Amino acid sequence: MIAGSGGSGGGAGASRAMDVQQIFERLGQLCGGALLDAAPGDGEWPRLNVVPTRVAEVARVLRDDPALGFDCLANLTGVDLKSEDSIEVCYHLFSYRHRHQLMLAARASRGDPLLPTFTDLWPAADWLERECFDLLGVRFIGHPDLRRLLMPEDWVGHPLRKDFIEPEEYHGISTRRESLLKL
Amino acid sequence: MTVAIDVALEREGVGGLETEEMTLNMGPQHPSTHGVLRFVVKADGEVMRRAIPDIGYLHRSIEKISEKVGYHGFMPYTDRVDYVSAMQCNQGWAMACEALAGITVPRRGEYCRVIACELGRIASHLISVGATGMDIGAMTPFTHCIREREKINDLLEELCGARLTFNYMRIGGCAWDLPPGFAARALDFINRFEPLIDELNELLSFNKIFVERMANVAVISAEKAIAYNLVGPNLRGSGVRYDVRRDVPYSVYSEFQFDVPIGTGEKGTLGDSWDRYMVRCREMKECCRIVRQAIEGLPAGPVIAKVPRTFKPPRGEVYVRVEGSRGDMGWYVVSDGSAFPYRTHIRTGSYTAMSIVEELSPGLMIADLVAVIASFDIVAPEVDR
Amino acid sequence: MSLINTVPETVLTTKIDDLLNWTRKSSVWYMLFGLACCAIEMMQTGGPRSDLDRFGAVPRATPRVSDLIIVSGTLTLKMALRTKLLYEQMPDPKYAISMGSCSNCGGLFQLAYSVCDGVDKVIPVDVYVPGCPPRPEALTEGLLKLQDRIQQERWLVRKGDAAQAVA
Structure with missing residues (x-):
């Protein structure tokens, strides 16, 4: 049952939202070794850095534990950290049941970014991961259909990488245009 | 069916x-x-x-462009993320930058934003409602909707000089105050427009053919809607009463009285296409209520805070959500302390709505596919960005 | 003896070329090719206030029966190939209006990696309508300019002159 449905009051409804510290402690009990930080970050979406290989495990706990109850993957995106030679993938999780929120972050190496898929946890992850693969080249292990989403299938390169260079032409269409002021 | x-x-x-x-x-x-x-x-x-x-036929690399044009310069691009209701996109970007730099918007600025956003939301829902009719085969309601939309276009043009891509908001407030006489004209429009919603409902929403085409088509349960991360009217159509404006109040929305309409299943099953459509019709009334309250309570003062021309927010990241016309819009911005954003990501309502279509499609008629897209109110650039 | 004085006032005299062009320009059917923001303005141009129908221009959903393609909005590289395909499906004589800065030259999105800077790289364009997006009045003006152009075309020419006349 979803607390938000039918209820008129904002916020918690029948269940209580947990604050960051409580979420962090609960996670520490259930999968302690997977967390990289000693304390959670602050802000509206507190950041939680996770060991990349165990991110799916943490996510499963976050979704399935009744007290945590993150039933919605609100956003998934990647950031190319070129200077640190890694790509960070951020997962914004939200709970409609308890109305609390959290941001998971996992880093993968820039050369061959590999992370486990979330498609079996939240179907919303399907397209978000495809987009992340398309634009940043992160490969999600176990994704059922990891194809390009936005760019054409025959496109080369991942445009949101910081060192991406725009190709000169695409199927005979030049991608350069001279300034009209020079004419 | x-x-x-x-x-x-x-x-x-x-x-x-x-x-x-x-x-x-x-x-x-x-x-x-x-x-x-x-x-x-x-x-x-x-x-x-x-x-x-x-998808991807309108992928305009807006996220990459943000890394090249700087914070102030990106504002016109946000208009083009969702051109049908550009005001909320403006606000999303402005709010993300304000959150990064810790800027407080003057109260009058916030009120101007609310008035502009809610008028924009009505205009957007009018397109959605009219286009739904047209997709089903009813041509006339569309012209009715466009007629009213033109009047909102006129109002917003007075406000910012543009009919569609407004570029009205700035980091720290709004570009211009309301022009003289604007409040009276906006009130006048609202007063005339509100009864027209009932007329439109009689003309289209409760029309038997229309109901037959929309009711019981593509039913989405609340659990499924949340799992697929549907947002806004699409989520509310499935019976989840969640609206960012009410549940995580941003700007000055906490000062206004308004309801959050949800799907009722009165013509078919809860969460069908008709419910999603009807949520928008009912939301237009709530928008009218908000605009009225905002105009009545309009405080005096400046509309924009002092923001340096070279805007360099400190290092950090924010994820800001605003309630766009197509639902909860997420703006994820990473700043590295320079004058250019390090990374921007925009999570939009149409994107998630589009991703559920494949799941819904088995067993539907081909003609229903158009009805389903219409009920989701999908706008292509929001899917592709 | 002048011909004009001998016929009743209800009869108009004209050249066949002019007559043909007048009929053609009065029913320019345009293909709905809304791509982005400009599509909304194109819809509103066809709406009750601007009412493009009064110039004989009505929207068509298929290229096979259209005379005119109004490319309204940003043309991405992924879409550019499709645009060419659609244009080639239109029967001759065919015309193209490029509506808005994006399809004129890339406009705001010249910085983008996925945008074709100008539809004229893919198909020939007759009228460019500036604006981002152009107002309905501007698109109406663009259509009138195209009608002027159609009116000036010459069809009934000797075979040897045909190539010249079309050019």
Whole structure:
């Protein structure tokens, strides 16, 4: 049952939202070794850095534990950290049941970014991961259909990488245009 | 209407004949009034086995451009993320930058934003409602909606000089104060427009043919809607009462009285296409209420805070959500302390709505696919960015 | 003796070329090719206030029966190939209006990696309508300019002159 449905009051409804510290402690009990930080970050979406290989495990706990109850993957995106030679993938999780929120972050190496898929946890992850693969080249292990989403299938390169260079032409269409002021 | 045909039985046919699956291509040249979308439809006669969306025909690399043009310069681009209701996109970007730099917007600025956003929301829902009618085959309601939309366009043009891509908001407030006489004209419009919603409902929403086409089509349960991360009217159509304006109040929305309409299932099943459509009709009334309250309570003062011309927010990241016309819009911005954003990501309502289409399609008629897209109010650039 | 004085006032005299062009320009059917923001303005141009129908221009959903393609909005590289395909499906004589900065030259999105800077790289364009997006009045003006152009075309020429006349 979803607390938000039918209820008129904002916020918690029948269940209580947990604050960051409580979420962090609960996670520490259930999968302690997977967390990289000693304390959670602050802000509206507190950041939680996770060991990349165990991110799916943490996510499963976050979704399935009744007290945590993150039933919605609100956003998934990647950031190319070129200077640190890694790509960070951020997962914004939200709970409609308890109305609390959290941001998971996992880093993968820039050369061959590999992370486990979330498609079996939240179907919303399907397209978000495809987009992340398309634009940043992160490969999600176990994704059922990891194809390009936005760019054409025959496109080369991942445009949101910081060192991406725009190709000169695409199927005979030049991608350069001279300034009209020079004419 | 949903035709729940057992696929195996369908293949056998009445006389034991096996019918062949055919592949249809729909789009990308404007399959309906929602922009460049493409579907690869695997159909058996009139019944779809699967409709696979193919997007990216309007991918304009807005996220990458943000890394090149700086914080102030990106504002016109946000208009083009969702051109049907650009005000909320303006606000999303402005709020993200303000959150990064810790800027407080003057109260009058916030009120101007609310008035502009809610007028924009009415204009957007008018397009959605009218286009739904047109997709189903009713041409006239569309012209009714466009007629009213033109009046809002006029109002917003007074406000910022543009009809569609407003570029009205700035980091720290709004570009201009309300022009003289604007409040009276906006009130006048609201007073005339509100009864027209009932007229439109009689004309279209409760029309028998329209209801037959929309009710019980593509039913989405609340659990499924949340799992697929549907937002805004699409989520509320499934009966989840969640609105960012009310539940995580941003700007000055906490000062206004308004309801959050949800799907009722009165014409069919809770969460069907008609419910999603009807949420928008009912939301327009709430928008009118908000605009009225905002105009009545308009405080005096400046509309924009002092923000340096070279805007350099400190290092950090924010994820800001605003309630756009197509639902909860997420703006994820990473700053590295320079004058240019390090990374911007925009999570939009149409994107998630589009991703559920493939899941919904089996068993629907081909003609219903257009009705489903219309009920989601998909706008192509919001899908592709 | 002048011909004009001998016929009743209800009769108009004209050249066949002019007559043909007048009929053609009065029913320019345009293909709905809304791509982005400009598509909304194109829809509103066809709406009740601007009412493009009064110039004989009505929207068509298929290229096979259209005379005019109004490319309204940003043309991405992925879409550019499709645009060419659609244009080639239109029967001759065909015309193209490029509506808005994006399809004129890339406009705001010249910085983008996925945008074709100008539809004229893919198909020939007759009228460019500036603006981002152009107002309905601007698109109406663009259509009138195209009608002027159609009116000036010459069809009834000797075979040897045909190539010249079309050019």
